[in-house]
Amino acid sequence: MVNTQVSLCGIRLKNPVMAASGTFGFGQEFARLYDINCLGSFSFKGTTLHKRDGNPTPRIAETPCGMLNAVGLQNPGVEKVIEEELPGIAKIFNAPVMANVSGFSVSDYVWVCELLDQCEQVGWLEVNVSCPNVHGGGMSFGTQASSAAEVTREVKKVCKKPVIIKLSPNVTDIVEIAKACEGAGADGLSLINTLLGMRLNLKTRKPLLPFVTGGLSGPAVFPVALRMVYQVYKAVKIPVIGMGGVSSAEDVIEMMLAGATAVQVGSANLVNPYACRDIVKDLPRAMAEYNITSLEQIIGGAH
Amino acid sequence: MVNTQVSLCGIRLKNPVMAASGTFGFGQEFARLYDINCLGSFSFKGTTLHKRDGNPTPRIAETPCGMLNAVGLQNPGVEKVIEEELPGIAKIFNAPVMANVSGFSVSDYVWVCELLDQCEQVGWLEVNVSCPNVHGGGMSFGTQASSAAEVTREVKKVCKKPVIIKLSPNVTDIVEIAKACEGAGADGLSLINTLLGMRLNLKTRKPLLPFVTGGLSGPAVFPVALRMVYQVYKAVKIPVIGMGGVSSAEDVIEMMLAGATAVQVGSANLVNPYACRDIVKDLPRAMAEYNITSLEQIIGGAH
Amino acid sequence: MKQVIWELKEHRQIAKNTYLMRLSGDTSSLVNPGQFVEVSLPGFYLRRPFSVCDYDEFGATLIYKVLGQGTKAMTRYEKGMKLDVLCGLGNGFDLSKSGQKPLLVGGGAGVPPLYRLCKELTNMGRQATVVLGFNTKEEVFFEQEFLALGAEVIVCTMDGSKGVKGLVTDACAFENHSYFYACGPLPMLKALCSLAKIPGEVSLEERMGCGFGACMGCAVMTKTGPQRVCKEGPVFHKEALVW
C-alpha cells in the first residue's frame, strides 16, 4: 500500500492534489461529474470584497500547450460567497477548502480574509497577490517584496487560520519575495500564478483579449513553475504549494520532488473535467513506478 | 507582389526572418541543406572573449511545446570566430550577419564587441545580457536596468555598427530595462532570450540538467515573448527584434504587429532544419491571407 | 454533460469552407436542440465548441466552417478517427415558447443548431419559417434539408448570388410570426433583436475555456448580471441581454 497523505500547515490531506483557484468554480460543476471528495482539497474562485463582473470578452485565448485568461476576478463578492457558495460546498465536499482572496488595497485583503477566516469550512486562506487580470489589482502587490510582505502582515493580524500567499511568477527574483512573505508571517506559499502573456487576432490586427494581456497557464508553464518551486523551497521553511501546468500524476511527483507539499491542478480541469480525479486515481501507479511508498517523504527530494 | 523587405538600423533585409543565436551555429549545417541566402540574416552562436567548453551534459531537456537548454555558451572564442568562422560564413551567406556576444564582465563585452565591430561581414552586434546558462554570466547584467545600461554604454563607445541589446524575460519590468538600454545608446533591442526553467529526472529524482536550471524556448514561450515585444515597442523608439517560439509565417506577422521590425526563429530550427526557409517561403501566402502588401507597414500595427 | 468518444463515420464538404461530420457514439446527454459539444482536437490545448446539428440515439451530426487553425486541421480528419467529446453542453432552445408559426434565423456557421430545432418544431406540428443568411451562393448549405423537414425556407446572400440579396433582417417578416429563434454572428443577432417587435431567443458564441461552467471565461452581461454562455446559455432570451 502506498501512502498519499500529506500535511499542509497542520491539516491532513488524503492526497496532495488540489484544484486551483479559478478553474474549479465553487466545485459544483465538478461535483456533478464525480465525487470531489477524492481530492485533497480545492481552492475556490478568487473572492473580492465587492462583487465583480469581470472583464469584457473574449477572456480566453489559446496558446501552444496552454491558454491565456483575462477573466478579471468575476465573483459574487465575499458576502454572497459566504452566504451561498460555502453552504453549497458543504453539500459536496467534506474536508477543509482553501479560500482564495484577491483585493485592490491592503484593507480589501484584510476585510475579506477576516470574514472567510471565521468560516468553518475554510481550512486555509490563499491570498492572491498576483492576479494579472485586473488593473491596479493584486499583481502590483505581488511584484514587490515590500508590498507582498505588507499584505501578509496585515492579513495575519486578523486570521487564525493558516495564511498562504500566492505569488506571481512575473518577477526577477521570486525568492526575495517568498522570503519577505515568510518573514511577515506567511504560513505557506502558493506558486505560480499565471505568466503575463498576449495574443493578437491577425484578422483584426488587435489584441485578441480586449484586456490586452492575459495570464498564461497550462503545460507550457510547467518548467518555469517547477524552477520557482525548487528555488523557493530551498530558501524558506514554510510549505510550498506547487502549481502551473500540472496535468498528470508524474507532474505531481515532479513538483513534490522540487519541494511542493501540495500540488494544485488548474487549467487541466478545463480541458479534461475529470483531470483531478484521474490524477488522484493514477498516483498509486506512478508512485509504484518510481518506487515511492509515501508522498510525504519525497517532498523536496530533488535537493 | 508582396513586399517583405524591412530595414533594421539602416540595413536593408530582404525579409524580416533571421535565425536566432545558438540555434543556427555559424550557418554551416544549414547551408548544406538549403541556400541560406533566403534569410534576412542570422545571428551566430554566442561568442565570448575566451573559448568555452560549455556545461556538462545533458544540456537539453524536453518540455511541453518547448525545450530547456543549458549549453553554457560553448564557443571557440572571439579570435577563432573571426579567423575561422567568419571566412566560413562568407562562403555561404552574402548579406550582413548579426554577431551575438556574451561576457562575464563589462570589459569582456567591450573587448569582444570591439573586435567583431571591425569585421566586414558583421552588420549588427547583438549583445546578450541575458544568458541564463552561465554562472555569474550575462543574466545578471540583463536583470537590472543599471547594469544593462552600463554594458550598453561601454559597448557603444567602441562600436561603429548598430548595437542591439538582447534582453532577458526573467524580470519584473522589461520596459524599465529596455528604456535604460535605449537611454544608454542602444540602437535596437532583441527579445526575448529564454525563460528560466527546470525539469527533474523522476528516476534519479535529481535535476535533469546537471546545471540544474535551463533556458525555456519554443512555442510555449510565444505568448510571453509577444507580450514583451508589445510592451517594449510602446515604450521605446529604437527597433525591436522579436523572438521566442516563432515557428510559422503567422507567428512572424503576429510578432511584427506587436512591434517587431525583424523576427528571429530559434528552437524551430532544431526540430525542423528547414524551418527558416519554410517560413520565408510561406510569408507571401500568409501576407495575402491577411491582406498585407508590405511587411514594413505592419510593424507595431496592433497598437 | 458527459465525456464520450465518438467515431467519425462520414466527413464531407457541403459548401465553401463548410464541412459535415457524422459521428457515432453516446448521445444520451443531449436533451434540447441548440445544445453544443466541446471537441478535443489532437495538438490543440483547448477544446472547440460546436452546436449539435442533429442527433439520434446512435450518433450526431456536426457542421463546421473553417475559421482558424483548429477547424483547418479538422478538415484532414479521416473516417474511423476517434474524437474525445464533452457532450450535452448548454441549455438549448426553449421549444415551449415557439407558438404556431416560429421564425428561425440563421447566419453562416449559426445555421447548424436550427436544423434540429426545426425538426423538433415540425414534429410538434409547428409551421416553421427558416431564413438562412450567407455571404455568397457558394457558402449556402442545408436549404434542401430544411425544405425536406417541411419548413418554408428563405435564403439570403449578401452579394445576391442566390435568393434575397442582403441581410437576413431584410427577409424577416416578423409580423407574421409570434416568436423567433436565431443563431449567427453577433451583429446579425443584435440587429434582429432591435428590429424584432416579437419575443425571441438567440444563441450566442463566445471563446471558451472549459465549456461547462468552471472558468467564467465566457460570461455575457444580462439584466441579472453576468451569465455563462456555456452554462446559462448559449441561448438567451432577447430581453435578458444587455448589448
Added chain:
Amino acid sequence: MKQVIWELKEHRQIAKNTYLMRLSGDTSSLVNPGQFVEVSLPGFYLRRPFSVCDYDEFGATLIYKVLGQGTKAMTRYEKGMKLDVLCGLGNGFDLSKSGQKPLLVGGGAGVPPLYRLCKELTNMGRQATVVLGFNTKEEVFFEQEFLALGAEVIVCTMDGSKGVKGLVTDACAFENHSYFYACGPLPMLKALCSLAKIPGEVSLEERMGCGFGACMGCAVMTKTGPQRVCKEGPVFHKEALVW
C-alpha cells in the same frame, strides 16, 4: 542528412519492452553502419534519436526500447503511419579498422546498430564475435539474427537467466581480437574502454536538441576539445574520449 517521410510497414514486440519497426522510404542518406535517425513524434517537441539497425534501398529497420513518454507513445503507432524522419545522421562505425576478427559488444538498446555493422563486416569476409548483454532473458533479442549472419554470438544476462551470467565485460576475450566496436550504456562503455588493451570505438548516447550539429546540445569532451555526439559522433575512438 536528408529529411524524409517513412511509412510504418511492420511493428512488433521482439522482447520485453523492445519493439521493432520496419519503415519504407528514402534511405539514400545512409552511408555507414552506426548512423542514426531523428524521428518526429506527434505531440512531442523534440525528435527522438534511434540507430539504424538495418536498411536497404527501400527502407530501414529501427529497434527501440520503451524508456519514457515518447517511446511509450511509439508502441501505439500503427501500420501505415507516416513518420517525419531526419535520416543519415552522425558518422557511423569505421569498417576499415576492423581487422580480421572484430569484437562487437552491445548492451540493451545499444545492440541495434551492431546488426548492420556485423552484416557489413561479414560481407567483407571478417569473422565477427558478437557479445550481447541484457538484464534478463526476457529482454534478449536478435541472437538468432546475428547467428544467421554467421557471427559467433555470446549472450550475457545480469541475472544469469540466459547465457553467461554477468556483465558483457566478463564475456569479452579481448586478446582474441584486434579491434572492438561497442554500443550500450555509458558505464558499460567506460568499463570496456578501461579493460580493453586493444583499440576500438564506441557509440555514445546523449540527449539532443537538433541531431545535426546546430545547437551544441550534445557535446562530449575529447582530447581535442568538446565534440558533438550527433555530428563528429556518435562513434568515437576509445583513445579520443576523456571520461
